Amino acid sequence: MQPPQPPASQPQTAPVMARPVAEAAAPPPPPPQPGAPAPPPPPMAAPLPPPPGTLPVPRPTTPIPPSTVASLDALPKTAMKKVRLAMIWFIVSGIIYIVGGSILYAVLADAQSKGIPVDATAMWSFIGILWVFGVLAILLAIVAQVRVLGLMNADKWDTAVDTMMFLAIPGFVFGLGLSGIWLYSYNKKMRKHPFYLRALPPPTPVCERCRMPVQWMPAMKKWYCPNCKIYL
Numbered sequence: 001m002q003p004p005q006p007p008a009s010q011p012q013t014a015p016v017m018a019r020p021v022a023e024a025a026a027p028p029p030p031p032p033q034p035g036a037p038a039p040p041p042p043p044m045a046a047p048l049p050p051p052p053g054t055l056p057v058p059r060p061t062t063p064i065p066p067s068t069v070a071s072l073d074a075l076p077k078t079a080m081k082k083v084r085l086a087m088i089w090f091i092v093s094g095i096i097y098i099v100g101g102s103i104l105y106a107v108l109a110d111a112q113s114k115g116i117p118v119d120a121t122a123m124w125s126f127i128g129i130l131w132v133f134g135v136l137a138i139l140l141a142i143v144a145q146v147r148v149l150g151l152m153n154a155d156k157w158d159t160a161v162d163t164m165m166f167l168a169i170p171g172f173v174f175g176l177g178l179s180g181i182w183l184y185s186y187n188k189k190m191r192k193h194p195f196y197l198r199a200l201p202p203p204t205p206v207c208e209r210c211r212m213p214v215q216w217m218p219a220m221k222k223w224y225c226p227n228c229k230i231y232l
């Protein structure tokens with residue numbers, strides 16, 4: 001059995017009777033004196049926030065952990081280096097393809113001059129493929145230079161990163177693998193970088209019923225689903 005707690009040294013509430021009556025009610029404001037400066041006008045009411053749904057929903061920004069900030073800062077420069085490497089490797093691959101085709105052509109011409117029987121049709125198709133691959137590889141190098149490095153220098157990272165993806169797939173074939181690997185891996189990393197994300201439009205709201213994008217109808221002040229033909 002606990003002994004009864006001693007009463008608190010300070011009473012919780014001061015006796016009301018001790019409070020002077022004059023403090024209980026605030027004195028009324030004095031009437032404006034003639035000739036006295038006018039009191040400042042009341043502050044303007046803050047503009048009302050727009051009703052929900054009228055503005056595109058901003059993209060939720062996920063906080064970046066500090067450990068990755070340094071690597072994120074370095075990423076665009078590294079990505080540019082890798083694109084330059086991929087571009088150079090496209091040129092090297094193009095030269096390899098063209099030289100390879102030319103060597104085959106020399107072999108074919110030599111065999112034909114010596115009267116050695118060769119499958120000229122098969123040889124020619126092989127030579128043709130190598131030469132076409134060579135020209136395509138050099139064209140891809142030009143695209144990488146203009147449409148990726150050029151746009152990165154112009155600070156248009158969204159288009160540049162999208163073009164990296166477009167170049168990565170032929171990079172595996174025409175860039176002898178390496179160009180594709182560099183473009184693909186750094187495209188994947190750059191897609192998570194704020195340089196890429198900031199350029200994306202905000203996501204369009206979708207219909208609750210059919211999950212199709214809805215349109216904002218300013219006259220009705222409502223979202224409209226063209227698929228279900230209903231206002232949400």
Ligand SMILES: [Zn+2]
Nearest residue numbers: 207210225228
């Ligand atoms: Zn719908």
